[in-house]
Each structure stands twice: as C-alpha cells, then as structure tokens.
Amino acid sequence: MSTQIPKQTEESTETETEPASKGDERRAEKRRRAAERREQRQEEEAEKAAADESTVELKVFRYDPQVEGKQEPRFDTFHVPFTKGMTVLDALMYARDTYDSSLTFRHSCRQAVCGSDAMFVNGGQKLACKTQISDLEEPVRVEPLPHAEVTKDLVVDMEHFYDQMEAVEPYFQTNEYPDGELEEQRQDRENREKIKMSTRCIWCGACMSSCNIAAGDNEYLGPAAINKAYRFAMDEREGEEMKQKRLEIIEQEHGVWRCQTQFSCTEVCPKDIPLTEHIQELKREAVKNNLKFW
C-alpha cells in the first residue's frame, strides 16, 4: 500500500572514509550488512507489488470553505487498486495517502466501535470501515452524512447531534445504592438483556442523518438520543421514580411522538439497534403512564 522512502542516505554509507577506530569499524560493518538486507527486502516487495490488481473507482465529495477551488462543492474521482477485504475506509486512506493528502474524513478504530466514519456511501448511511468495497456497485460514491452541515470534504459538524444526546440526561441516576462500597446493585439477567442492544450505540449519527423527521424538525431529539433515554428508562436499577422522570423527558413536544415509524434509522444503524422498536416501546410506556399527548 505504500512507497518506500527513496534511499537518499545510501550513498554516504558507501563513500564513508576509512574508519578511525575499532568502534567505527564495527559500526560501518553493521551498517553495510543492514543496507544489504534492506535492499534485498525492497526487491522482494517490488516483485510482490508488480503482481496485477484491478482498480476501484471512487467518486468522492469535496468541499473546503477555506481553499480556493474547493469552495464550490464537487466530486473527485480516484482509482484505487483493489485488494481482498478492502473497505471503503481502506480505499479512502489509499486515495489520501497516495494521490491527495488533503482528502479529509474522520476515522480512528477501523473496527466499527468509535463511530467516527459514518458517511453516505452509494446513497446510504454507512460506517466506511465496516463497508466492503466488494459489496458495492461501481463507481462508489462517497458523500458526507446528509442533513448535517459539512465542515470539509466528508467531515460534518456533529455538535447538534451531541447536543441532542446530552439533552436526555444521558447518565445513570439512582437514589438506592446497596450497603457497602463493594456491593453491586443486583440486576436481573433479563433486564440486562433488555437494555443490551440500546447500550451499543457508538454515536455515529447515521440514524439521525437518515431520519426525515429530524431533517424537518431541528429540535426533534432523534433516534439516537431517544435510544439513550430508553437505555436508562428500562434499566431496573434506576428504579420506578427515575423512570417516570425519564418518560417525561422523552415525552416533551419534540420527543417520541414526532417519530412516524419510517424505520430508516433502524435500517442504517451499524450496531443493529432496533431503534424504531425502542421508540415505539417508549410511546407505549408513556401512554401507560398517562402522560401528555402532543
């Protein structure tokens, strides 16, 4: 995937003047040996690289408000040699490292847990690191998440998403702790099972981006934040009183009742969280509690 550094210091190794001392001699000899081995390795690698590969065509959205020539959004085309198991993220990294180092996208874990590389790939919200090139039609179109402000290229502003997440008081709250510092709060296996899927959210923002309601109503909490509320509301350790309080939060005007069960969030969630189902269940809980109906 990469080029070797041109061997620019090689020459100085070879034209070295007579070693002055034993130590220098030993060093010079070690260096010579090292240079030989390195050369051999480079040759082997060059042979490997010469083996023929097919290429993938990527069409990538480009935009940078600060750089002349990029202020007008456009698509750039990159041809990337295909390797087995290549993901959209691999292809983007190759394009960046080989052709255009200004190509910008967020990424880190490359294993679907940090949630930083959600993008719009061939018309769907996806994690680039989890999406195999071999599963896609060519050319592969890569765009930033829709319904979010583009910062640059594939990077979008996540502030609004974070704000919505924080609006639901996303932290555990209880008044009942067991006696003793080393005693845990017991939780039933079934209860943990019930909240398990909801705790898997990696804050990627794909669901929010896919949601028509969120697109039209900036204040709508959105599927991820409601799922976060679900995670706590359904956790038996918080207790009934707290659950009541949580239902009030998601019952507000721009809460659960905005959801029109279009399932787009559930479809795109890379962690397979049954978002729509969770929202529906909260609606039912709210009705049971006889709370407001917006």
Add this chain to the structure above:
Amino acid sequence: MYEHDVVVVGAGGAGLRAAIAAQEAGADVAMVSKLHPVRSHTGAAEGGINAALRDADSWEDHAYDTMKGSDYLGDAPAVEALCQESPEEVIRLEHWGMPFSREDDGRVSQRPFGGLSFPRTTYAGAETGHQMLHTMYEQVVKRGITVYDEWHVMDLAVTDEDDPAERTCHGVVAYDIQSGEISGFQANDGVILATGGMGQVFDHTTNAVANTGDGVAMAYRAGVPMEDMEFIQFHPTTLPSTGVLISEGVRGEGGILYNSEGERFMFEHGYANNAGELASRDVVSRAELTEVNEGRGIEDEYVHLDMRHLGEERILDRLENILHLAEDFEGADGLTEPMPVKPGQHYAMGGIETNEFGETVIDGLYAAGECACASVHGANRLGGNALPELIVFGKRAGRHAAGEEMGEAEIETGRSGDWQPADYEFGVEVGETGGSGPAAADGGAVATDADSVLGAAVDRAQERVEELLSRKGRNHAEIRSAVQETMTANVNVFREEGRLEETLEDLREAREAYKDVAVSDPSRTFNTDLIHTIETRNILDIAEALTMGALAREEFRGAHWRKEHQERKDEDWLKHTLISWNDGEPELWYKPVVLEGENKTYEPKSRSY
C-alpha cells in the same frame, strides 16, 4: 489562552477517570482531546477488567499473578495498588450504571483469562471497553466537566532547567482541529497525560489510527524518560487482514487453537502443557509463529481459532461481538467455521516513567493509562489488567494533581535512585530529529512564570505549523509507512540483533526524510494532513526508543524474545530500561526493579504455564 486547575490530555478510560477524580477533589478540570471522548480507543477493549471481587479470590493472588505475568519486571508498589484498588473501582463503575454481564443471582459475571489463577475478569459481553468508556463519559457529562474535543495537543509548556527534575510543567499547547487556532492551556495544578497507546508504530496492530503515542513523545521531548519501551505485547488472536482483535475471552470461554494439520498445538507441540490456549500472550504468540515458521501455518500466515463447540447460545451470550468482527472484517462465520488469527501489536507495556501516583520527574506533569509506565505490567501484561489500570491510576493521578495528600511514593523517578548508564554501542547514529522544532524544554533563558513559558511554547508551535504549511517537501505518509513496515518486519515477536540494527538504520533514514516533511493541504479547517505530519514525528521517536531498548536488552524476558539470548538473566537484567532525550539525542540508562511489596518480596521464579 485557557486556564484551569487541572488539564487532562486525552479522554479515553484513563483521562475520563482522572478528570472525574480531580473534579471530586475540588479542582476546576478541563479535558483536551484530539478525538471526541466516545471515539477513544478504550471503546475497542473487548474481554474484560480484572478485579478480585469474590470471597474465594484475593487482591494478593491477583498481585502474585501480575508479578509473575510481568516476568518480574513490574514494580510491586504499583502492582499492589492496582490489585488492591481495582475491586472498589470496578464496583464504582457498576454504581455508575455500567451494564456488566450478570450471573443468575444478579451479580456481575467473571470469566477466566490467560495467566490468572482465578476467573476474575469481569466483563460486559465482548464489549467491556465500550461500556466502560461510555459509562465514564456519562459521568463527565453529569458533572459538567469542560471538554475541548478535537483539539490536538502538540507540546507541553515546561520550564527549561538543565535537570529535568527541576523543571515545571505549566500547561500544554493545542491546535483546534476545527478552526486551526493554536492556543495555550494553562494548568495551575497539573497536566495529566492520558493519550493512550502507540500501535501505529507498527503496521499490523489492534490499535486505532489515532494511537500514535503523542503523550509519550511529548513527555520525552520535555525531558521525561521513556521506560521499558522494548516490551510490546503482541496479541495472539488478531484477524490477519486488518489486525482487528479477537478477544482473549474466546479462549477464556474454551476456544481452541489449531494448526494446518488440525493439531491442538499448544498441547501437542508442548508450548504450554498446563494452561494450553490460556498461557500468557507472549507464550501463545510465539507458539503460533513457530507453527507458521515450521510450515504448519495456514496459507503460511496464520492459525485457526475455533469456538464452534461452545454452542450458539453461549457464543451469543458472551461473545456476540466477536461474531460480528469476524464476519465484518474477515468474512468468517464463527458459528460454523474456525476463525483465522495471527499475532499483532496490541499493547505498550512501557511508556512515560511515573511513580505509583502517576507523577513524572517533572513537577506538575502526570501520566496515566497506556501511555504511562508505573510499572504494573513489566515485561508482559496479563489480559484484563489494562482496564483496571486506567481507573486505578487515572483516579490516583487526578487526585494527586488536584492537590490531595497521598503519602510518600516508593517508586523513584528520574535519576534519583540507583540508576546506571548503559554501555551499549549502537551500530548506527540515533536521534538527530531534524525539522521538527526544538524540544519543549529547550529555548534560551530559563523562564519560570507560566505566562512566558506558555507564550514561548505557543510561539514555537505556531512557527512549526507555519513552516509545515508554507514549504514544499515530502508527504508524511511515506515516512510513516516505512517506519511501520520496518518495525513489523524486524522488531516483532521474534527479534535478532542484525535485524534490529537494520531497523535503526531504516529509522535514521526516515528521520532524514522527516527533515523535509511538508503539508500540502493549505487549509486551516480540519487539516488532517497537518495532524498526521505532527504525529509522525512522535512515531519516529517512539520507534527509535523501542528498537534501542530491544537491542541493548540482551536477554529473553516476557514479550521480549531475542534469538541470541534465550534465557532470562536476572543477575544483570532485573532492571528497567530508560531513554532520555538529551541535547538532540537519546540516552539509554537503567534503574532497578522494585520487588518489595507491602508485606512480601516477589522472588523471581521461572515462568511456566
């Protein structure tokens, strides 16, 4: 310029815990992180977190296992602190709502892990780190702790006395990735580095792309030694194509390793007749590579890890995440076929030299988590011991930085105790980092007040960024990948003198190349080209220290295997490697290991599993 009592750099497990502790101790705390907290790599941890929670278990047993696992290179005061405090810290996480897996009686579940004499690895499915990271971030939100996310810390603002032990850290300089602004963050009480691992030094790693060892390199440039850098953990079960980790939990639950002849080689070839697949990680990694080298690998590259016999129910209950990883990243269905695995870089046992309170030799500078070396893991870390390290030492560093009295430290830092210089002659000249500006502590007359020290550090960073953006030159990517390739080829599980020398030579070339590095993206918005260029310098420093330490340590201990030296040599080598940055070059020296614990001394025994 921003000002807080305590500034925590990094918002993974260690940083979050440190910030919460410092705030509870009364400090005004801010976290500065190049990633939003929930994107930190702690989220990738799978298997679990060790804590002696049960009556049948004890912190003493945990400490014994850890010292043995470390091949007697752990410092007992740090190891004992880890094992004494992890139970209360794990239960605290539970009290904060962390969704651990549960037993029938509602208590948290524990599972066996390699090298442990009791099944004390507490877990949340195969996504323990994710749950832990989110649970702690939730607490940070609850407490309203200030978070500056997507700010890349470039350097420390440290005074420049000749002796690092007399220097003071006044804060950090950071670059706002969103806006391109460079700013100083003054820390009145202390800076805590919690910047995580350095897996990007290698090209086959379980680590995130952001794990470039920034904190270690920053501290190093400011005069703090790097400790035991040669001890790198290679995890035996990573997916061959990407390095994505298949948790040790799979073997903990009963997963079996097979070679191409269908042999259960851990037993059949005598690598670990007692513990088999659950021998410690260095042992299993070497066994796998030996199988491959002797022609019993699959496709000459990997071996098989089979969990099919565990049954669908158990797999779904405890290892569901593994099914997804194997399917998404390797196209293997763990329910119906064995998964291909091979060793990959996983964890840095070494790092910033600290004592058991997270203090470094520089006043006001702390480190915790994977970037630090206290040292609890010595020559080999036991699985499940990194996550408790984050919370125990994160908490300790946070409290100490916030001014809480914590007693006298037993581990000495810097050249205060019985240190000794190394007498090893490297075949290659090392150091000489061109084109990256002076170290944080250099810079003319000694300024001592926070304002001028920070001002000078900000100016230096500013100049460096302008220089990188304005000139023409090489791209960092080729330099970075050259480093990663030579490290993976030569400083891996098996190490031999000639190839280590070769790597030092390659690294010297890479340093030469780095003198001409330039950033071609002119933008001030989200300039990842610039960030990666700055990170590459850190990768270079770390790769070099690691290789130097590995060459000089002429013995076989823990994860550090040497072809020419096939035994542990306690007489000469019960000591930590330290590398300090002095006047433009690295200097190697040693200090003794502390084997005396609270009530007992851990006598080195041979390590068999």
